[in-house]
Structure formats: C-alpha cells, structure tokens
Amino acid sequence: MIHGTHNAVQDERNNNVLISINGELFHRNDAKISVFDSGYLVGDGVWEAFRVHHGKMIFVDDHLSRLWQSAKVIGIHIPFSKEELMAQIQQTLDANQMKDYIHVRVMLTRGIKKTPSQDPRLTISGPNVVIIAEHKQASTETKNKGVTLFTSTYRRGSPDYLDPRLNCHSKLHEVQALIQAIEAGADEALMLDIHGFVSTCNATNFFMVKGDEVWTSTGAYCMNGITRGKVIELCERKGIVCHQKNFSLFDVYGADEAFVTGTFGGLTPVTKIDGKPIGTKTPGDITAELSNLYAQLVSQQFN
Incomplete structure (x- = not known):
C-alpha cells in the first residue's frame, strides 16, 4: 500500500463527482480537456489546492492570492475576479453536496494552443480553469x-x-x-x-x-x-x-x-x-x- 503525506481514507463517492471545466460541470468520467491545452503541452499553468471543512474554504484568501501572484509572474491574465472564481468553486461543491473533509484543486492554464509550441502568442483561447473537488479525509x-x-x-x-x-x-x-x-x-x-x-x-x-x-x-x-x-x-x-x-x-x-x-x-x-x-x-x-x-x-x- 502507498504510504505518504497524501494518504486518504477511501471514499466511493469520488467515483461520481462532478468536475468543473470553465464553469460547466461534467461527471469525472466525462471531464476532458483538449490535448492542445498549454498545461498538457508544456506545463504552462499554475494551480492551488485547499481544504473545505463544515462548508468553509480554509485559508482560501491566502491560496487565491498566491494563485493570482503566480499567474501574474508567468504572464497569464485572469479574466475574472477572485469572487467569481469562488462562486465557481462553491457551485462545484454544491453540485456534489460537499461540506466536510473536502480537498479542492484549482488549475489554471494559459489556454488552447493553435499548434504544439511553447510560444504563448499561439494561444487561441482564454485561460482554462478546472476545479476538482473530492471527498478526502487524511489517514490517521x-x-x-x-x-x-x-x-x-x-x-x-x-x-x-x-x-x-x-x-x-x-x-x-x-x-x-x-x-x-x-x-x-x-x-x-x-x-x-x-x-x-x-x-x-x-x-x-x-x-x-x-x-x-x-x-x-x-x-x-x-x-x-x-x-x-x-x-x-x-x-x-x-x-x-x-x-x-x-x-x-x-x-x-x-x-x-x-x-x-x-x-x-x-x-x-x-x-x-x-x-x-x-x-x-x-x-x-x-x-x-x-x-x-x-x-x-x-x-x-x-x-
């Protein structure tokens, strides 16, 4: 069995979670993103992960401040506010009826590329935002x-x-x-x-x-x-x-x-x-x- 700091109690509810991609919800088996996404092609993106307990996003302000700072560092313009992103996260949590022992990962990539390339000028879409929320209780x-x-x-x-x-x-x-x-x-x-x-x-x-x-x-x-x-x-x-x-x-x-x-x-x-x-x-x-x-x-x- 894998042993490490990310060990979680197995939870079958994760088999049917809904995942947000650019504000639209998909069953986890149907949650897909283009192979031309800059994150997949060249690792061009930033992310944050945080916990939810009793329906509250723990230290979310700290995490979103770091996300915005990281995006600025690599030149990704975020076309929405922190409040709008939090609303998307809350929508994902509500759709999954999630309140406690939740782990949320927010991934932001530069967007879809016209062709496989490092060049950010070949990006033909706005940033892609993926929100994965799972039932995850740390293993005692x-x-x-x-x-x-x-x-x-x-x-x-x-x-x-x-x-x-x-x-x-x-x-x-x-x-x-x-x-x-x-x-x-x-x-x-x-x-x-x-x-x-x-x-x-x-x-x-x-x-x-x-x-x-x-x-x-x-x-x-x-x-x-x-x-x-x-x-x-x-x-x-x-x-x-x-x-x-x-x-x-x-x-x-x-x-x-x-x-x-x-x-x-x-x-x-x-x-x-x-x-x-x-x-x-x-x-x-x-x-x-x-x-x-x-x-x-x-x-x-x-x-």
Missing part, C-alpha cells in the same frame, strides 16, 4: 506512523531560472526526487538547495526541532506553503522560537524531532531520514503541540 494511520524521508540528489532550483515559490504545473523535478526516495525505500524525498542546505520536501515543507527550538529553511528555495506560514505564525504567537535559517544534513541527523507540513495532511511527523531514526516517539512533544494548535486554527475558520 499516517499521522500515527509518521513518514520516512530520503535525501534526493535533485536540488531545488535557483529563483533566476525557475523560482521554487512558483506553484506551476511543471513538477517533474519533484517527481524525479520522489522516485529516487521510493527506490531507496523511503516514503518521500527531502531536497537540498543549490548550496547544499536543506530546503524542503518534494510535496511538503520540512521542519525540525532542536531542543526547544523549531528550525525550517529560509524559504528562498522552496514553495512557501500556506501551512508552513501558519506554523511559523503559531510559533511566534505561542512564544516558540522558530528559526528560518540555513542548515545542513549534519544538523538534521541530530534533530530531536522532525515534521512536514502541507495543505492536505497538516503536520505529519518524520520518523527516519536517510535511514537514521529521528526522535524517540511519534509524534514528538513540540510536533504534537503545534499539530494541535494548527487544528485549533483551522477550526476557528468555521466557528
């Missing part, structure tokens, strides 16, 4: 068991050629890193930056605990995850020292605790890195405390 087994990491030889890139903060459709180097980790017998990949410092994981952000301090990367070479930001804010609010700094595997192997953060799984403990045990229990005390604080922060969104 993953939280209880934790995940293992393997340090990949694939590095997080420099901002001057593909900024790691850009949530774009091209995730090939993260896929390659994950394949390396899986082949090494780990669940997911730890990735270093171009200087050899610890940056992030292939699909989540990495944190470790040294004594009573929390350490994470500078954020210069990783996706600045929404959950990552919330955990940093929680540390500041609760008086937990949180360093955003450069550190190496030398420091990581001696960590007292480690965990990863992501929209779907929240905080997930890390039990081994490159075969070396981390900590003495799962989760560690600070990981458990921050996980509970994060759960409270999420619950405040729908109270």
Whole structure:
C-alpha cells in the first residue's frame, strides 16, 4: 500500500463527482480537456489546492492570492475576479453536496494552443480553469506512523531560472526526487538547495526541532506553503522560537524531532531520514503541540 503525506481514507463517492471545466460541470468520467491545452503541452499553468471543512474554504484568501501572484509572474491574465472564481468553486461543491473533509484543486492554464509550441502568442483561447473537488479525509494511520524521508540528489532550483515559490504545473523535478526516495525505500524525498542546505520536501515543507527550538529553511528555495506560514505564525504567537535559517544534513541527523507540513495532511511527523531514526516517539512533544494548535486554527475558520 502507498504510504505518504497524501494518504486518504477511501471514499466511493469520488467515483461520481462532478468536475468543473470553465464553469460547466461534467461527471469525472466525462471531464476532458483538449490535448492542445498549454498545461498538457508544456506545463504552462499554475494551480492551488485547499481544504473545505463544515462548508468553509480554509485559508482560501491566502491560496487565491498566491494563485493570482503566480499567474501574474508567468504572464497569464485572469479574466475574472477572485469572487467569481469562488462562486465557481462553491457551485462545484454544491453540485456534489460537499461540506466536510473536502480537498479542492484549482488549475489554471494559459489556454488552447493553435499548434504544439511553447510560444504563448499561439494561444487561441482564454485561460482554462478546472476545479476538482473530492471527498478526502487524511489517514490517521499516517499521522500515527509518521513518514520516512530520503535525501534526493535533485536540488531545488535557483529563483533566476525557475523560482521554487512558483506553484506551476511543471513538477517533474519533484517527481524525479520522489522516485529516487521510493527506490531507496523511503516514503518521500527531502531536497537540498543549490548550496547544499536543506530546503524542503518534494510535496511538503520540512521542519525540525532542536531542543526547544523549531528550525525550517529560509524559504528562498522552496514553495512557501500556506501551512508552513501558519506554523511559523503559531510559533511566534505561542512564544516558540522558530528559526528560518540555513542548515545542513549534519544538523538534521541530530534533530530531536522532525515534521512536514502541507495543505492536505497538516503536520505529519518524520520518523527516519536517510535511514537514521529521528526522535524517540511519534509524534514528538513540540510536533504534537503545534499539530494541535494548527487544528485549533483551522477550526476557528468555521466557528
């Protein structure tokens, strides 16, 4: 069985979900997009994913702000407002009668190309917007068991050629890193930056605990995850020292605790890195405390 931070409880309702394509709803088996779509042809697009609990879109403002910023960075003009997109998302949720334990992925591509090409001037349509909402409850087994990491030889890139903060459709180097980790017998990949410092994981952000301090990367070479930001804010609010700094595997192997953060799984403990045990229990005390604080922060969104 696949084990990782995106493990979800199986839900048969997902077999019949309706998916929104440019505002029109289709059964998942009939949800199609052209092979001339720029996202399919050259990975030319951006996306966001967020949770829905008790009918509320969790931290949706943060996610849509990042989507608009990412689109601007790659020169996609979004011809609708955030409010109009939220209405489309709500339409999708309502059509599927979705209220709780929902995962929503919004994908925005440059549009349909006249011919296979990188050239954005050959785009002959407006942006394509796909909204996939699924019933997804994170597996408690993953939280209880934790995940293992393997340090990949694939590095997080420099901002001057593909900024790691850009949530774009091209995730090939993260896929390659994950394949390396899986082949090494780990669940997911730890990735270093171009200087050899610890940056992030292939699909989540990495944190470790040294004594009573929390350490994470500078954020210069990783996706600045929404959950990552919330955990940093929680540390500041609760008086937990949180360093955003450069550190190496030398420091990581001696960590007292480690965990990863992501929209779907929240905080997930890390039990081994490159075969070396981390900590003495799962989760560690600070990981458990921050996980509970994060759960409270999420619950405040729908109270």
